[in-house]
Amino acid sequence: MPVQDSDDQYLRVAMMVLLSLALLAGVCATAIHWLGPVHRPMDRVLPPVASALFAGLICALWLRPAWVGVITRIALCLSALALIAPAWLYTVQASLSPELRLIDTLPPISSLFAVFMAMLIIFVPGRRAYVAAAVGWVLVASPVLVYLLTHRAELWTPRGVDLAMAFGPASLMLVVLLPVQRGLAGKIRRLASERDGIEVQLHRDPLTGVHSRLFGERVLRDVLARGGTAGLVMLDLDRFKAINDTYGHPAGDGVLRAVAASCERLLRPSECIARWGGEEFLVILPDVNAAALHGIAERLRVAIAAVSVVPVAQVTASLGTAVLHPADTLDTALQRVDRALYRAKELGGDRVCTSERSEDDQLQSLGACAP
Known part of the structure; x- marks a missing residue:
């Protein structure tokens, strides 16, 4: 009769919590954009679609707990798409239309970007986490930063400074913390291995x-x-x-x-x-x-x-x-x-x-x- 291991259960619980928070964020974004005074097509379509997809992933994880690895990868890809699409669309629109300002049209994705970077650090194994974080920063943060650097009037507004800090130093700080997180994860794995060895000694007659x-x-x-x-x-x-x-x-x-x-x-x-x-x-x-x-x-x-x-x-x-x-x-x-x-x-x-x-x-x- 085998001893139950809690590691997989912990991963499932962590992913279920993150998916639930993502669903809550999508529902709130849907309500804000539909009830707000300005209605843009992407703002009215992307949040409800993302909410439906995250709800489907929650159901899949509940019914098929063994699929946690696949569901994690799908959730990361969906989160990336939900951030990349508005970052590029509104940046391009603001660049091509002088009457539009990015600081007025860009949805509040800077805080979600920090959460996304943290998810990459936690769930992507090994050196691939560095690559994934770099690619994520280039695809989401770089177009916004390039736009702000070329439009100084918007950069020095309160929203512009906030975006520059969120997509610049704050996101880079998360990447710098990646080696620290990897070291802590390695120490936790070693402690878990030692714990398993002690449990084997306690549970088995030598x-x-x-x-x-x-x-x-x-x-x-x-x-x-x-x-x-x-x-x-x-x-x-x-x-x-x-x-x-x-x-x-x-x-x-x-x-x-x-x-x-x-x-x-x-x-x-x-x-x-x-x-x-x-x-x-x-x-x-x-x-x-x-x-x-x-x-x-x-x-x-x-x-x-x-x-x-x-x-x-x-x-x-x-x-x-x-x-x-x-x-x-x-x-x-x-x-x-x-x-x-x-x-x-x-x-x-x-x-x-x-x-x-x-x-x-x-x-x-x-x-x-x-x-």
């Missing part, structure tokens, strides 16, 4: 490679919290102390590794086997009834009996099973499966015993122990 008792308890609590049908198998190797005394602890360790590997091969990814202590293992099986639980336990017993570790002649195990009940807690579930295991050991080992009869599954043989 000798056998199966899950640790700590992880097994966590999985069992999750299964109990979800409810539904589930079962436990507790197995203990028969006469394991004699193996250690006769052949030595290295041989005993080899037996534990071989048994753990043999049992793990029989389980599905949704099922969990944990080393519970010494020569004892706990198997947690979600979505099984009593009959299926007993069958899995029998297959585990047969697989263990087939394990061959030189110089040990024969390896057998006693197994106890228990179907989880809605009223079960961690302690009660473990107590019942442990009692079934103890009964299997008392009857000579190499057998499966169940904690109680399951009337729902109508498996008459589960009331006794199967050799």
Whole structure:
């Protein structure tokens, strides 16, 4: 049973937030341009179209979370087009029509340009972020800056100074901060890698490679919290102390590794086997009834009996099973499966015993122990 990784979830949440903010900005821009006194065709068409596209991307990300990479690239391209189109159109119009001033016609895209540059820095990997930021600056900021530098009367107005600062020093500052952001991202990745290594050590038994008792308890609590049908198998190797005394602890360790590997091969990814202590293992099986639980336990017993570790002649195990009940807690579930295991050991080992009869599954043989 794999451990859930939160990195992809974080990326999806971040993109969902940014798309929602972009949608909100588009809706506000649509309302402002439609309710304003001056109606220009692009101002009335571009914001609602962009809003519809961003809403579609939000729906796509919600329905297909695995598409987050493709959706991110599409969102960046749409944002770029929404900034490039008005920057060039109104700059060209103001250059060709002396009666028009850019500071009067250009929509308020300077703040959105800063957000767009930040998105490039965050979402574009490696050196491509530098290229993307440079291309974005050339396509959006440079036409406005060139126009203002050639029209000094507009440059020294309050709006002109604001545009020059936003598209000049402010945007260049974002590019300068790119190496700092990359260094922080690299440090975060290293910390995440170290965290993953610590989690592996906590969740895996170092000798056998199966899950640790700590992880097994966590999985069992999750299964109990979800409810539904589930079962436990507790197995203990028969006469394991004699193996250690006769052949030595290295041989005993080899037996534990071989048994753990043999049992793990029989389980599905949704099922969990944990080393519970010494020569004892706990198997947690979600979505099984009593009959299926007993069958899995029998297959585990047969697989263990087939394990061959030189110089040990024969390896057998006693197994106890228990179907989880809605009223079960961690302690009660473990107590019942442990009692079934103890009964299997008392009857000579190499057998499966169940904690109680399951009337729902109508498996008459589960009331006794199967050799």
